[in-house]
Amino acid sequence: MRIVHESEFDHAEGLHPHLITNVLTSAAAPSTSALDDTEDEQGCQWDIVYQLPPSLFVDRYQLQDTLGSKYAIVVHGFQNLELPLEHVPPKDTFVILRPLVATTNATIDLPLHKRYQQPDGSLHHRAIHLPLPQVFSICPDHHTLRLPPIHASLSLLPAPDTAQPSTMKLAVPVGDLNDQFAVQWGTTLTIAFVSLWIFWSVLQAIRKQKRIDAKGKRRKSE
Numbered sequence: 001m002r003i004v005h006e007s008e009f010d011h012a013e014g015l016h017p018h019l020i021t022n023v024l025t026s027a028a029a030p031s032t033s034a035l036d037d038t039e040d041e042q043g044c045q046w047d048i049v050y051q052l053p054p055s056l057f058v059d060r061y062q063l064q065d066t067l068g069s070k071y072a073i074v075v076h077g078f079q080n081l082e083l084p085l086e087h088v089p090p091k092d093t094f095v096i097l098r099p100l101v102a103t104t105n106a107t108i109d110l111p112l113h114k115r116y117q118q119p120d121g122s123l124h125h126r127a128i129h130l131p132l133p134q135v136f137s138i139c140p141d142h143h144t145l146r147l148p149p150i151h152a153s154l155s156l157l158p159a160p161d162t163a164q165p166s167t168m169k170l171a172v173p174v175g176d177l178n179d180q181f182a183v184q185w186g187t188t189l190t191i192a193f194v195s196l197w198i199f200w201s202v203l204q205a206i207r208k209q210k211r212i213d214a215k216g217k218r219r220k221s222e
Contacts, residue, residue: 052094058111076151077093
């Protein structure tokens with residue numbers, strides 16, 4: 001099965017970019033060659049594999065909501081969505097999608113999220129690179145007539161010590177280390193102010209309730 005695919009970012013500047021991938025297989029391509037609809041391609045399917053560096057992550061529940069009706073989804077890697085980059089293991093995360101129904105073309109919108117970077121005194125943005133999504137043709141086993149499990153597509157990725165596919169580039173905002181003092185004191189003062197306001201509000205409510213109770217007692221005594 002001949003597969004053509006291209007990818008680009010949408011809203012790349014924000015903290016929640018989208019990776020848009022268009023997939024076109026030989027069955028949909030305008031060709032009359034022997035590649036189209038051959039016996040060997042019967043029952044074949046395709047998987048798309050995303051390899052995300054630690055600076056990027058996906059929300060598996062969001063994926064189920066947005067893509068789960070059309071694709072089987074596997075997320076393999078670190079899953080904590082809240083930790084900043086410096087507390088995340090230095091390992092890539094893999095996302096694999098397989099259409100639930102055989103399709104010759106598709107547009108996949110994968111929502112991504114950027115992890116908060118460690119503040120820096122000289123950088124405002126940090127560049128991160130990720131490999132282009134890889135699309136693999138998956139065909140049934142000749143004996144079982146079943147497609148291989150979706151995890152098997154990970155074995156088709158290039159080995160780490162070989163030439164890697166072309167990469168895509170994103171810029172991630174970085175906090176200014178020079179603002180750390182102001183942020184820390186601003187946060188402390190804000191917490192102190194809110195705590196005092198809550199204490200004062202509770203105290204006022206107690207006093208008001210006592211006055212109401214006192215009036216009720218006087219009326220009963222009269």
